[in-house]
Amino acid sequence: MQMFVAGEWVGAASGDTFVAESPATGEEIGAVPEGGREDAQRAINAANRAAESWARTTAFERAAAMHRVGDVIEERRDELAHTLTLDQGKPLRTEAYDEVEELVGYWRMAAEDAKRLEGRLANSFSPGKRVLLIRRPRGVVGVITPWNWPYTMPAELIAPALACGNTVVWTPASTTAVAAIALAGCVAEADLPPGVFNLVTGPGAIVGDEIARNPGTHGIGFIGSTETGRKVAEAAVGKALVLELGGNGPVVVLDDADLDQAAEATVTACFLCAGQSCTAGERLLVHRDVREAFVSRLARLVTERVVLGDPFADGTTLGPLNNAGVAVKMDAHVADAVERG
Structure with missing residues (x-):
């Protein structure tokens, strides 16, 4: 497995790798490049070299490229779903295929939205003068993403950024780097110009930090924990930021609720992706009368x-937790609940 930089599949400059393991069995999946700051810088430089020419393409040309990515994903549907289950742990039949289907939608939505991105002719204060607002790409967008939805969360940021004429440098969570490389393979096959899309795998504290603070990135998209999001915001101060952070939302059931529907919704809220979601139902607040x-x-x-x-397995609806850190957190939550009765 390799990273994708400047249109080529490459290893880390240091030659270092880390072992990706299945969260379900602990088996070794493969060796992944352990990129560092030098690799992030190389990708950022490549993205900057490609930025001007990519920005000059028309919205319709970029939309066609986004649809090509969607086409490749559809062709690789089974492979991508299998990789997702192997690397992230979510059940193949009940969740992995659904995420791949949603992934296709993100690329196709970005393609069509790009065509409708408009400027406007604003009213002018001075007679005989016109004020024209034109939207222009920012340049290089850095993308840092989590492990719970390794396909759709990156696509939520990467696809619109590319469709709007920006180039991208993406670093995924290390515990789902194998899935990230599989998705990068789809983008690579869609034949975007070299440097327009780049993938660098490695520790978020190093690669992600470099992407966030490097002056060669002009916007940052991050999805993950609130704690890490604060660090990203500090590193990327002065840049355009999109931060989608963790939550602690309750499920609230009032005394006049449809209890059958409430129970259905609660199962989804608490058990989808093994509860590893920023929108998971972490608390249940139920009226005493019901x-x-x-x-x-x-x-x-x-x-x-x-x-x-x-x-x-076809009948499985709940897979393993993705990594040791979240397992420790889950044990603490369960122990706290038991202790409190």
């Missing part, structure tokens, strides 16, 4: 539908 009825319904649905097992 508590017993709601708990009864919820317990039945969990027993019937939540099946922990091999994520490649």
Whole structure:
């Protein structure tokens, strides 16, 4: 496995690699380049060299390129779903294929939105003069993404950035770098000009930090924890920022709620992606008058539908946690709940 920089598949400048492992079995998936600041800088330089010519392409040319990426993803649907389950751990049939389908949608939406990105003719204060607002690409956009949705979260940032005429340098979470390389392969096959899209794998504290603070990036998109998001914002001070951070949202069930629908929604909120989501239902606030009825319904649905097992098995609906850090956090949450009764 390799990184993708300036239109070529390359290893880390240092030659270092790290081992990617399956969260379900612990088996070794493969060796991934452990990029560093030098690799991030090389990618940023490549993106800057490509920025001017990519920005000059028409919205319709860029839209066609985004659709080509979507076409490749559709062709590789089975391969991408399998890689996602192997690397991230989410169940193949109930979640992985759904994420791949959603991934296609992100690239196609970006393609069509690019065509509709307009300027405007604003009213002028001075007679005989016209004020024309034109939207221009920012330049190089750095993208830093998490491991819970290794395909759709990056696409949420990368596809619109490219469609609007920006070039991209992307670093994914290390625990789903294999899935990131698979997605990068789809972008590479779509034949964008060299340097327009770049992937650098490696530690977020090093590669992500370099991408965020390097003066060669002009905008930063980050999805991840609030703590890390603050660090990214500090490193990227003065740049355009898009930060989608973690949450601690409750599921609120009032006394007049449809309890069947509430229980259905709660199962999804709490168990989708094994609960590893910024929008997960981390707390249940239930009106005392319907508590017993709601708990009864919820317990039945969990027993019937939540099946922990091999994520490649057809009947599995709940896969493993993705990494050791989140497993420790989950143990602490469960212990706290038990202690509090």
